Amino acid sequence: MRRLIPTGDAARPVAFAEAPQPVPEPGEVLVKVEAFAPNRGETFLLERPRPGLLPGKDVAGLVVQAAADGTGPGVGTRVVGHPASGGWAEYAAVPTPSLAVLPDTLDHVRAAALPLAGITALRLLRTAGSLAGRRVLLTGASGGVGHYVTELAVGSGAELTAVTATPERGRRLAELGATVVHEVAAADGPFDVVLESTGGPALPAALARTRPGGTLVWFGQAGRTPVTLDFFDLLTGPERVTIQHFHYAGAPYGPDLAALVRLVGQGRLHPEIGRTADWTHTADTLVDLRERRIRGKAVLTIDKEREGDHR
Incomplete structure (x- = not known):
């Protein structure tokens, strides 16, 4: 073969x-x-x-x-x-x-x-918890994971802001119900949940837009630049924010694949x-x-x- x-x-x-x-x-x-x-x-x-x-x-x-x-x-x-x-x-x-x-x-x-993008989106949203009525910021949103996260999160009642590099890359996300911006600095916070996949300067900028007591879930470094956090900057930003590392792997994938297939069949995921x-x-x-x-x-x-x- x-x-x-x-x-x-x-x-x-x-x-x-x-x-x-x-x-x-x-x-x-x-x-x-x-x-x-x-x-x-x-x-x-x-x-x-x-x-x-x-x-x-x-x-x-x-x-x-x-x-x-x-x-x-x-x-x-x-x-x-x-x-x-x-x-x-x-x-x-x-x-x-x-x-x-x-x-x-x-x-x-x-x-x-x-498979990978869909399973990641499902498990990422489970990690974030119930999103109905919550404000969510998603960085690096125009890839496969971002489209699935956007459609599922908006469908569950989240108010989602998606960060994309260009208007063209954000067009479909806007059609799915997201507010689209092209840099984290333009996102109108604060946000209850931040889903961060870019790394580099995007993570501290997104962290600064997290509400006190909110959660930032870090699930990638697509920008390929390491993250630097300044402790003293955190003191002047939101208090008691939880930063949670996420990786999709673990547990059998079959049930989540079956769920994704079912969602597509129901017209709830495209x-x-x-x-x-x-x-x-x-x-x-x-x-x-x-x-x-x-x-x-x-x-x-x-x-x-x-x-x-x-x-």
Whole structure:
């Protein structure tokens, strides 16, 4: 089969290679991948790839081999999955607790856009607690996570302000009900909850707009600049603010994937896909994703020419 492997070249981060078909563990199914969605964090890993790195955490496709231990869906079932790695390939082994079955109404392109960004959004909002009637600030809002957070938070009754780099990147967020600004300094605080994903100077600026007793949840550093906090600046700002570190990983992903699939089916969640392309365009797409030239998610589809090839 074919898979994409790291090259170490920033201009062409991946290239095709022939590889053996994965051999699933007893609790894994073998999925014929129809679409996958790279994440911006994966583009950072490709800059200096560690030996043996096989990227790919978001896949949608068809089960072609059921799990040997009897768990999970059977052969012929359409699924969305979140494997630990190896999803940028014609076939991927996916643990059955990291799968959800797809209804006929949900295509593989939208499904592939759900896993990492959608699970992160769900778990981030659970961490933030009930948002009905609360004022929320979201930084770095125009990526995949930001669109899901915005739609879910606004749908739950939050008054959400989203920070994006440009008006174009914020247009869809405004349509979803967010107030859009283009720098943290322009956000009209104070906010009950701040969801901060940019790092650098954005975090202290967002912290200064948190109400006394409020919460800042720090879930990323997309700006790739370390954060510096001055203790004495905090003394002149809001008191008793809680800063909470967040990472989405942990607990089986299947139930959250099933919840995301259900929300899409109910029309309560709409994946924002800024680019869909054949996987032969993966290298260019990764560069554009890294350089923030894609709004929302990018999804790569695998051609059907080798559909019968199970080598």
